[in-house]
Amino acid sequence: MNTVLASPRFTVSEQNSILNTIGNTPLIHLKQLTARSGIDVFGKLEMANPGGSIKDRTSLSIVEEGIKKGEITPKTTLVESSSGNMAIGLAQVCGYYNIPLVIVVDPKANNHTLKILKAYGVQINTVNKPDKKGGYLGARLNRVKQLLSEIPQSLWTNQYGNRANPHAHYKTMSEITSQLPDVDYVFSATSTCGTLMGCATYIKENNLRTKLIAVDACGSVIFGDAPKERFIPGHGAGLPSQFLNKELVNGVMHISDKECVEGCQKLLKTESILAGGSSGAVVSAFLKRAPSLHKEGKCVLILCDRGERYLDTIYNEAWVTKHLK
Missing domain, CATH: 3.40.50.1100 (Rossmann fold)
Structure with missing residues (x-):
């Protein structure tokens, strides 16, 4: 990262x-x-909320906290794993700030959500097999790690561990x-x-x-x-x-x-x-x-x-x- x-x-x-x-x-x-x-x-x-879910709050908090800390800059690409709502929340916030966004989804993501993400210009990356221990969430997180190693100046927003989420x-x-x-x-x-x-x-x-x-x-x-x-x-x-x-x-x-x-x-x-x-x-x-x-x-x-x-x-x-x- x-x-x-x-x-x-x-x-x-x-x-x-x-x-x-x-x-x-x-x-x-x-x-x-x-x-x-x-x-x-x-x-x-x-x-x-304008993006349709409580995850708008989480997305705004994480992105703006990252900007304030200097972790998110005009050259940063954000990466996140999401089953749907967090992805849309991030797409909205990142769209406003013109921040590239990659979302890792699994086959359970519904088509309506995927269409919204595509409208925002989000890059969608799909995992097709669950992890043996962590299910689809585990598989998505493994793919996030892979993408962070491949995409220059990328950052994981990490809704699962970022304290800006509960905040x-x-x-x-x-x-x-x-x-x-x-x-x-x-x-x-x-x-x-x-x-x-x-x-x-x-x-x-x-x-x-x-x-x-x-x-x-x-x-x-x-x-x-x-x-x-x-x-x-x-x-x-x-x-x-x-x-x-x-x-x-x-x-x-x-x-x-x-x-x-x-x-x-x-x-x-x-x-x-x-x-x-x-x-x-x-x-x-x-x-x-x-x-x-x-x-x-x-x-x-x-x-x-x-x-x-x-x-x-x-x-x-x-x-x-x-x-x-």
Whole structure:
């Protein structure tokens, strides 16, 4: 991996731009789910970010932190592994700063996402076989290392280990508490665990009573589940998280791919929100956990992304029947 000294002409933009619309997403009352569960529940609409997902926050934080440190310059090419949303978030930020970007994907990346990346001019590099120990994530990370050795002045943004990832979500939790004071429960999906740990750090440092519930995928190794094939991208992981501190998490729920789809359908039919797979997982986790929650409590579900990218999979009955039934 090579870096060069920062150029004085390459600085973080302070002007009004598309990047200034990242964050400060709406928090809405999910009235139908509230009626169904008996718990006052709200949705943090991260799909309202300009790139369509919570990964916009992560991408902006990582790139602008790299620019400030002088690690990212006009001559830098960025490389990242992504199942979809992080790739789009980076494509947007890199497009604004005119930074070349290479994204490593696997066969589970959906066509809609790939079309968006191509529109941004992103170079797509695909791995076709999973790593024996780390699955497709392990294979993608191996390819990232290979590309760093081949591309001059390249840099790995490393969403899996870059502290700018959880730092971005310190603000996510700050927004939630300003929008809904005295929130009792927050349900957050897991992958890199950046969102989870950013929220956890804010809760701890501000001595909040909020309980943080992690929503992991069945077959994900993050919380020690046995690895197995999964079909819903962006939820769970084949390798342990570098950020996770289990002591800051108040509970974990493992949700199957089928339950992700069921949660997406419930969210669409009850609240008219078309969301992605991890949001469906969070909805299903909340409904399963609701009977044991404090009935006077206030609960927030972090809804990570839009559902349009899953029209050929999660919202396609033939695909669901083939893969999940």
